[in-house]
Amino acid sequence: MNNMYASLRRFFLLDPDVTFLNHGSFGATPHPVFEKYQEWQRLLEKEPVEFLGRRASEFLAQARQSIAPELGCKPDDFTFVTNATTGMNVVIHSLPLTSDDEVLTTNHEYGAVDKTWQFYSRQKGFKIVRARFSLPIDSQEKWLEELWRHVTPKTRVISLSHITSPTALIFPVEKVTERAKQEGILTIIDGAHAPGQIPLNLEKLDPDFYTGNFHKWVCAPKGAGFLYVRSEYHSMIQPLVVSWGYDNPSSQRSTFLDYTEWWGTRDISAFLSVPEAYHFLKVHHWDEVRQQCHQLLKDTCKELQTYLGAEPVATDPDIWNAQMLSLKIPNLHPKDIPEVSRKLWETYRIEVPLIEWEGSSLIRISLQAYNRWEDIKKLENALQNLLSSSSMQGE
Numbered sequence: 001m002n003n004m005y006a007s008l009r010r011f012f013l014l015d016p017d018v019t020f021l022n023h024g025s026f027g028a029t030p031h032p033v034f035e036k037y038q039e040w041q042r043l044l045e046k047e048p049v050e051f052l053g054r055r056a057s058e059f060l061a062q063a064r065q066s067i068a069p070e071l072g073c074k075p076d077d078f079t080f081v082t083n084a085t086t087g088m089n090v091v092i093h094s095l096p097l098t099s100d101d102e103v104l105t106t107n108h109e110y111g112a113v114d115k116t117w118q119f120y121s122r123q124k125g126f127k128i129v130r131a132r133f134s135l136p137i138d139s140q141e142k143w144l145e146e147l148w149r150h151v152t153p154k155t156r157v158i159s160l161s162h163i164t165s166p167t168a169l170i171f172p173v174e175k176v177t178e179r180a181k182q183e184g185i186l187t188i189i190d191g192a193h194a195p196g197q198i199p200l201n202l203e204k205l206d207p208d209f210y211t212g213n214f215h216k217w218v219c220a221p222k223g224a225g226f227l228y229v230r231s232e233y234h235s236m237i238q239p240l241v242v243s244w245g246y247d248n249p250s251s252q253r254s255t256f257l258d259y260t261e262w263w264g265t266r267d268i269s270a271f272l273s274v275p276e277a278y279h280f281l282k283v284h285h286w287d288e289v290r291q292q293c294h295q296l297l298k299d300t301c302k303e304l305q306t307y308l309g310a311e312p313v314a315t316d317p318d319i320w321n322a323q324m325l326s327l328k329i330p331n332l333h334p335k336d337i338p339e340v341s342r343k344l345w346e347t348y349r350i351e352v353p354l355i356e357w358e359g360s361s362l363i364r365i366s367l368q369a370y371n372r373w374e375d376i377k378k379l380e381n382a383l384q385n386l387l388s389s390s391s392m393q394g395e
């Protein structure tokens with residue numbers, strides 16, 4: 001890890017005075033990718049009409065062509081969106097759900113996605129059913145069984161994270177898509193954390209809808225995400241923003257691309273930089289980087305279990321985690337999270353999320369190429385100091 005650290009840390013633009021253990025929230029971009037991004041922005045500014053008016057569609061098509069093998073799908077089966085939140089909104093907005101229907105999801109989903117479901121549930125009257133898994137999560141089979149206990153004849157959609165936000169778990173979504181298909185249930189997978197962190201082959205995984213971010217673990221600039229839609233559902237997608245692509249009878253493309261590509265004037269440079277981000281990962285042997293980060297993650301888990309009494313939310317990091325891990329901190333009361341978070345940042349300059357989840361306090365640690373064991377020791381020492389102060393003891 002230290003050799004890798006020495007060679008890769010220098011590419012990242014992160015503040016060297018900060019112990020950065022939160023790649024998961026917004027990612028971080030290495031400078032060669034950032035420079036490519038700025039190159040696209042300069043080209044845009046040199047001749048905005050040529051760039052946006054005449055060539056944007058061609059540039060985007062080239063980028064989709066280049067990225068498609070990374071996602072394991074056809075270039076016309078996905079579109080760029082600014083982020084996974086937008087991808088989920090496009091899909092949820094488009095679904096013809098009624099008050100007779102149920103949407104099955106879990107208690108591990110991202111808050112903004114939960115809110116999107118709530119918004120449309122209030123408009124259309126469908127019911128949201130939430131599976132809760134008892135902790136620690138152990139076998140994938142039991143997980144699937146627990147999820148399926150909530151499937152009823154009214155279940156139209158299963159909506160799941162591929163890697164969960166508060167709990168950092170890789171959900172075995174491949175087991176869900178297969179079974180859902182047999183039972184005629186649509187699957188929507190929120191892969192905000194998946195591309196770049198775990199292998200992805202959308203045609204093999206075969207969800208009906210899948211959204212993801214490039215700006216997190218592919219290390220692309222902020223505002224680069226995608227939405228994949230299985231070809232038979234392209235015509236189901238409705239425009240979230242109505243623009244020139246609507247009602248366009250001369251178009252040679254699917255309405256899916258027409259309704260999602262042009263949303264008025266916007267900077268598409270982040271989308272166009274994604275091929276460079278994948279190139280960066282390839283050139284720097286990211287398979288090896290991922291493995292080393294995963295090993296560091298396992299060492300971190302043991303260390304924090306031993307010295308802080310922290311409890312991982314799942315039993316086996318080789319099954320449930322890649323480069324992110326959440327642990328319960330039993331001696332941190334959720335009401336003290338804001339104070340401990342503030343001190344971690346202000347006193348120790350450590351960037352790591354503490355999360356209240358289901359009445360427990362979790363810490364979510366993300367490891368990327370620029371992290372090393374020393375970062376973990378700093379975190380451990382800081383938490384030991386902060387948690388030993390009597391006001392922070394749990395009840």
Ligand SMILES: Cc1ncc(COP(=O)(O)O)c(C=O)c1O
Nearest residue numbers: 083084085110161164165190192
């Ligand atoms: C599981 C999950 N879904 C969706 C999102 C939203 O990502 P974005 O803010 O890029 O839309 C996140 C963000 O961390 C997430 O963890």
